[in-house]
Amino acid sequence: xxxxxxxAVRLTRTLDAPRDDVWRMWTDPAEFAAWYGPDGAxxxxxxxxxxxxxxxxxxxxxxxxxxxxxxxFTGEFVEVTKPERLVYTETMADQAHPETRVEVQFHxxxxxxxxxxxxxxxxxxxxxxTGWAMALDHxxxxxxxx
Numbered sequence: 001x002x003x004x005x006x007x008a009v010r011l012t013r014t015l016d017a018p019r020d021d022v023w024r025m026w027t028d029p030a031e032f033a034a035w036y037g038p039d040g041a042x043x044x045x046x047x048x049x050x051x052x053x054x055x056x057x058x059x060x061x062x063x064x065x066x067x068x069x070x071x072x073f074t075g076e077f078v079e080v081t082k083p084e085r086l087v088y089t090e091t092m093a094d095q096a097h098p099e100t101r102v103e104v105q106f107h108x109x110x111x112x113x114x115x116x117x118x119x120x121x122x123x124x125x126x127x128x129x130t131g132w133a134m135a136l137d138h139x140x141x142x143x144x145x146x
Contacts, residue, residue: 017143019108023083035138
């Protein structure tokens with residue numbers, strides 16, 4: 001069950017790439033692993049069934065003051081509307097953590113793509129928002145190098 005809450009991170013980025021390219025970077029597991037996560041994170045996608053009802057499992061390794069830590073995020077794809085909208089649920093597989101919901105809209109204008117991300121259940125100003133901002137920076141850099 002998805003947690004319904006007013007807490008949400010909302011971020012928008014305009015990328016210098018066509019929508020189909022940005023969509024692929026969000027939906028191809030190897031591409032997603034290449035840019036997702038905060039600075040210094042390593043990401044491994046171990047399950048990725050891109051269809052409504054399909055499961056996803058992403059492991060993210062990060063360095064913390066207490067040493068290396070791996071977080072595993074699991075969830076289900078809810079909506080896959082190529083190349084306009086992607087919605088999935090997410091929870092931490094190894095910890096008691098409420099399920100959240102990620103909604104991503106892709107809008108193309110003149111060969112550029114605006115990504116509108118809303119992560120429901122993650123409060124604005126939280127470390128989760130900082131991580132998403134860094135991840136979107138990585139995505140922007142990746143589309144420029146593609």
